Amino acid sequence: MRTKMRLLGFRGAAVKPLNEEAAAELGAELLGEALVFGVGGLCIYLEYLRQAGQSRRREEHLEQTLSDLRQGLEQLQRDLDELRAQGQRPGGQGHAQGSSGHTPAQAVNGA
Numbered sequence: 001m002r003t004k005m006r007l008l009g010f011r012g013a014a015v016k017p018l019n020e021e022a023a024a025e026l027g028a029e030l031l032g033e034a035l036v037f038g039v040g041g042l043c044i045y046l047e048y049l050r051q052a053g054q055s056r057r058r059e060e061h062l063e064q065t066l067s068d069l070r071q072g073l074e075q076l077q078r079d080l081d082e083l084r085a086q087g088q089r090p091g092g093q094g095h096a097q098g099s100s101g102h103t104p105a106q107a108v109n110g111a
Helices: 002-007 020-088 104-109
Strands: none
Touching: 002 020
């Protein structure tokens, strides 16, 4: 009862002792409310952990995708440098356009 009075804002108020039945009822009510509050808090905490895990997995997936794209870009850059080097060698085919000297778009259009 003293705890309930303190929660309600009554400080130092004299509380007469409760009979056994009222004390048991008040204790059961307090215990039930604490249990509901505890379960609610646990549910919120578990949901937070679930959301944090999803966010972390999403970031890891995006980082992996970005890494794969960077590796692909580096490979394309190496291939482009290699093709340019082949075109600049003596006896090379010029601009790496093939033996006709036309780009594929020009060959299709008949230019």
